[in-house]
Amino acid sequence: MRTVVCTELGPLDTLSVEDRGSPVPGEGFVVVDVRAAGVNFVDGLLCQGRYQIKPPTPFVPGGEVAGEVTAVGLGVAGIAVGDRVIAFTGFGGFAEQVAVPALSLIPMPDTIDFGQAATLIQSYCTVLFTLTRRTSLAPGEWVLVLGAGGGVGLAATDVATALGGRVIAAASSQDKLEAAIAMGAEATIAYEEEDLKTRARQISGDGVDVVIDPVGGRHSEAALRAMGHLGRFCVIGFASGPIASVPLNQVLLNNRTVVGVDWGGWTFKDPFANRELIGELMVMVASGRLDPTEPASYPLEDAAAVMSGLIDRSIGGKAVLVP
Numbered sequence: 001m002r003t004v005v006c007t008e009l010g011p012l013d014t015l016s017v018e019d020r021g022s023p024v025p026g027e028g029f030v031v032v033d034v035r036a037a038g039v040n041f042v043d044g045l046l047c048q049g050r051y052q053i054k055p056p057t058p059f060v061p062g063g064e065v066a067g068e069v070t071a072v073g074l075g076v077a078g079i080a081v082g083d084r085v086i087a088f089t090g091f092g093g094f095a096e097q098v099a100v101p102a103l104s105l106i107p108m109p110d111t112i113d114f115g116q117a118a119t120l121i122q123s124y125c126t127v128l129f130t131l132t133r134r135t136s137l138a139p140g141e142w143v144l145v146l147g148a149g150g151g152v153g154l155a156a157t158d159v160a161t162a163l164g165g166r167v168i169a170a171a172s173s174q175d176k177l178e179a180a181i182a183m184g185a186e187a188t189i190a191y192e193e194e195d196l197k198t199r200a201r202q203i204s205g206d207g208v209d210v211v212i213d214p215v216g217g218r219h220s221e222a223a224l225r226a227m228g229h230l231g232r233f234c235v236i237g238f239a240s241g242p243i244a245s246v247p248l249n250q251v252l253l254n255n256r257t258v259v260g261v262d263w264g265g266w267t268f269k270d271p272f273a274n275r276e277l278i279g280e281l282m283v284m285v286a287s288g289r290l291d292p293t294e295p296a297s298y299p300l301e302d303a304a305a306v307m308s309g310l311i312d313r314s315i316g317g318k319a320v321l322v323p
């Protein structure tokens with residue numbers, strides 16, 4: 001089977017596609033034929049050695065996949081060959097097949113296709129965790145989403161809208177803003193051209209209630225200042241690179257709160273609570289309350305180019321590798 005291999009942490013152009021033997025499912029494991037592997041910003045950081053976790057090389061990147069079960073190991077109950085499943089693999093997903101613990105599999109809802117399913121878990125769980133576990137969102141509240149045309153941004157727009165929030169999407173290009181509008185955003189701010197704080201306050205009337213910030217850098221402080229009374233600023237990531245330092249008087253004013261979000265860390269600390277979160281997410285997807293965007297598809301050979309495109313901002317929305 002073909003698989004993407006990272007032999008050294010560093011430039012993405014050192015990634016290669018290799019032929020390896022097909023995995024055999026050990027006890028408690030199943031083998032999944034990968035129909036789509038979600039590519040996330042973090043995959044590129046991992047391969048470049050710029051993430052907090054530095055995996056030993058060689059390794060196969062790819063944190064989440066959707067596909068069909070092709071082999072079942074001893075001791076596995078309730079899963080059969082042919083089942084359509086989602087697997088949050090952590091590593092190993094950029095391949096034609098991957099072996100995963102049966103207990104970690106998630107049945108794929110019929111309402112979505114393999115591409116949508118392969119780009120669901122990381123971004124949607126992060127946002128659902130943010131808006132239901134780390135803070136809350138009341139119907140009618142304003143949510144300012146930075147990087148709204150990116151993976152987390154589109155998921156935030158979808159989830160916030162489904163929870164009854166009113167989304168202001170902020171992004172760098174018209175294409176990305178249009179993608180956020182299609183996902184349910186009510187208003188947009190082109191934050192490289194318009195004044196983020198002023199526009200967000202104009203649109204929301206009294207300041208926004210929640211900020212979702214996966215971008216960091218210079219927009220963070222403007223977004224913090226755009227929040228009204230009891231505003232919650234959710235720190236999700238730093239895709240732009242710099243980590244903003246904000247004046248704490250801006251947190252004191254209006255009784256605002258800064259909320260740290262580390263969904264990945266929480267899944268290790270409390271895997272049972274995470275299963276519950278995933279269950280809620282799947283109900284929202286299966287019932288049509290959430291409508292994940294259709295990702296752009298690329299072959300395995302384009303893994304490095306897609307990860308580069310996410311990191312240099314040229315690829316917006318969601319992307320999958322289709323082996």
Ligand SMILES: NC(=O)c1ccc[n+]([C@@H]2O[C@H](COP(=O)([O-])OP(=O)(O)OC[C@H]3O[C@@H](n4cnc5c(N)ncnc54)[C@H](OP(=O)(O)O)[C@@H]3O)[C@@H](O)[C@H]2O)c1
Nearest residue numbers: 041126147150151152171172214236237238239240261263
């Ligand atoms: N805390 C958690 O639990 C958690 C979970 C998942 C992801 N994350 C983090 O969230 C961040 C975003 O992930 P994602 O999947 O949404 O990534 P993505 O799809 O690549 O989107 C990131 C967005 O950031 C914006 N951006 C601004 N400056 C940028 C720059 N210099 N380089 C790249 N992007 C830039 C881009 O939007 P514009 O071009 O519109 O500005 C881009 O669309 C990452 O740092 C990731 O590690 C955190």
